[in-house]
Amino acid sequence: MRQLTTFRNQFDFQSIRWKDMIRWFPGHMHKGMKDLEQSLPRVDGIIEIHDARIPHSGRNPQFYQRLIAGHKPHILILNKSDMADPKYLNKSIEYIQTEQPNVQVVQTSLTTIDLKEMTKMFGHLLQQIVEMPRYSRSSKSEYNIIVCGIPNVGKSTFINKLRNLFANKSSCEQVGANPGVTRTMSEKVKISNRPKVYIRDSPGILEPRLKSADESFRLLLTNSIPIQQRQLSDIIADYGLFLLNKYGKQREYMKYCELDRPTDDIVTLLLSLAKIKHCTQIYGDKRGYDLTGTALHFVNELNKGTFGRITFDQDILDAREEGKFSDATLFKTNSGQMRKSI
Numbered sequence: 001m002r003q004l005t006t007f008r009n010q011f012d013f014q015s016i017r018w019k020d021m022i023r024w025f026p027g028h029m030h031k032g033m034k035d036l037e038q039s040l041p042r043v044d045g046i047i048e049i050h051d052a053r054i055p056h057s058g059r060n061p062q063f064y065q066r067l068i069a070g071h072k073p074h075i076l077i078l079n080k081s082d083m084a085d086p087k088y089l090n091k092s093i094e095y096i097q098t099e100q101p102n103v104q105v106v107q108t109s110l111t112t113i114d115l116k117e118m119t120k121m122f123g124h125l126l127q128q129i130v131e132m133p134r135y136s137r138s139s140k141s142e143y144n145i146i147v148c149g150i151p152n153v154g155k156s157t158f159i160n161k162l163r164n165l166f167a168n169k170s171s172c173e174q175v176g177a178n179p180g181v182t183r184t185m186s187e188k189v190k191i192s193n194r195p196k197v198y199i200r201d202s203p204g205i206l207e208p209r210l211k212s213a214d215e216s217f218r219l220l221l222t223n224s225i226p227i228q229q230r231q232l233s234d235i236i237a238d239y240g241l242f243l244l245n246k247y248g249k250q251r252e253y254m255k256y257c258e259l260d261r262p263t264d265d266i267v268t269l270l271l272s273l274a275k276i277k278h279c280t281q282i283y284g285d286k287r288g289y290d291l292t293g294t295a296l297h298f299v300n301e302l303n304k305g306t307f308g309r310i311t312f313d314q315d316i317l318d319a320r321e322e323g324k325f326s327d328a329t330l331f332k333t334n335s336g337q338m339r340k341s342i
C-alpha cells in the first residue's frame, strides 16, 4: 500500500479503457438535439443552465453559437453555486465571458435562492430577452423561452421555481437526483401574463463526443453522466481523490474518512471509510469490505459537497488566469500534449 507524502501531479488514464466504460449519448439525447434545433425558429431566447463547479467541462459554446447564430439572447445560469468554491465563482463568469462575450452569465443556487432573489433574477433575465430586437418574430406579442443544458444541472428545478413564482402552481416538472430525468421537450408553460411569456424545458444534452478523459470524469463526478458500471466507481473515486489533493482539500476527506494524514492511495481511503460505514459484502463464505460500494458512496458524498465546496475545473481557471493557455487548449493528456477540449 502506498503511503505518500507527495501527491500525483497527473492522473493515469492510460491504463483504463474509460471510453468503453462510459455511455453518455443515449438515443433520447440525439432526438433532444434535433427537437431543440427544430424549435429554435419559434424561440425568443435561450436560458442555458450549467453546473458552476464545471464552467468549462461539458459546455459546448459552438453548439449554441450555431443554434442561435448570435441573433437571440443567450443567458447562462451557473447553478449549484452553493457547492462551487466561492473563490472561483467570479473567475468562472469571467472565463465564460471572455470566451463568449455575447452571453449574459449569472450564478445562483436554485436550492437556496429565496422568492425575492428569484423574482429579481428572473426579472433581469426577462428584461434581456424582451429588450433584444425580435427580427422576424416581431409581429407576435408573446415570448417563448427555452431552457437547456447538460443533464442534472437543475433545468427542471428552475422551471418549477418559476411556476411557483409566477403561476402559483405546485411543482409539476420531475426533479431527479439522477441524470436524464427529462427525456423529451416539455409542453410550454405560461409563466408571465404581461408580457406573455412561455417557457419550455428540454432534455439534458451532451456533445456526442467528449474530448478528454478529464472532462468525462468531471461530468461523472458531478453526476451529469451516470455511473453505469459499478466497477468504474473505484476509478472515479480515485480521480475524485486526485482532484481533492490537487486543490488542497485534504482536511474534509480526512475528517470524514477518519484518516490521520492525507493520502494519495484510494484503497487506504476506501478501507478506512468502509470500516466506518460498515460497508461489507459476502465473498464466497466470508464477509469482506465492499470497496466498490464504498467508492460509490465516496463519489456521491463528493458530489453532494460533503468534502467542501469545490470547483472541479479550478485548474483550467487558474491556467487561464496565469496566461498559460492562449486558446482553448486546456486539458493535458497523458502523452503530455495539450489537447483542444471544446
Ligand SMILES: Nc1nc2c(ncn2[C@@H]2O[C@H](COP(=O)(O)OP(=O)(O)OP(=O)(O)O)[C@@H](O)[C@H]2O)c(=O)[nH]1
Binding pocket: 079, 080, 081, 082, 083, 108, 109, 110, 111, 112, 150, 151, 152, 153, 154, 155, 156, 157, 158, 174, 175, 176, 177, 178, 179, 180, 181, 182, 183, 202, 203, 204, 205
Ligand atoms: N446543491 C444543489 N442542488 C441542486 C441545485 N439545483 C438543482 N439541484 C439538484 O440537482 C438535481 C438535478 O436537478 P434537476 O432539476 O432534475 O436537473 P435537470 O437539469 O432537469 O436534469 P435532467 O432531467 O437530467 O436534464 C436534483 O437533485 C436537484 O435537487 C442547486 O442549486 N444546488
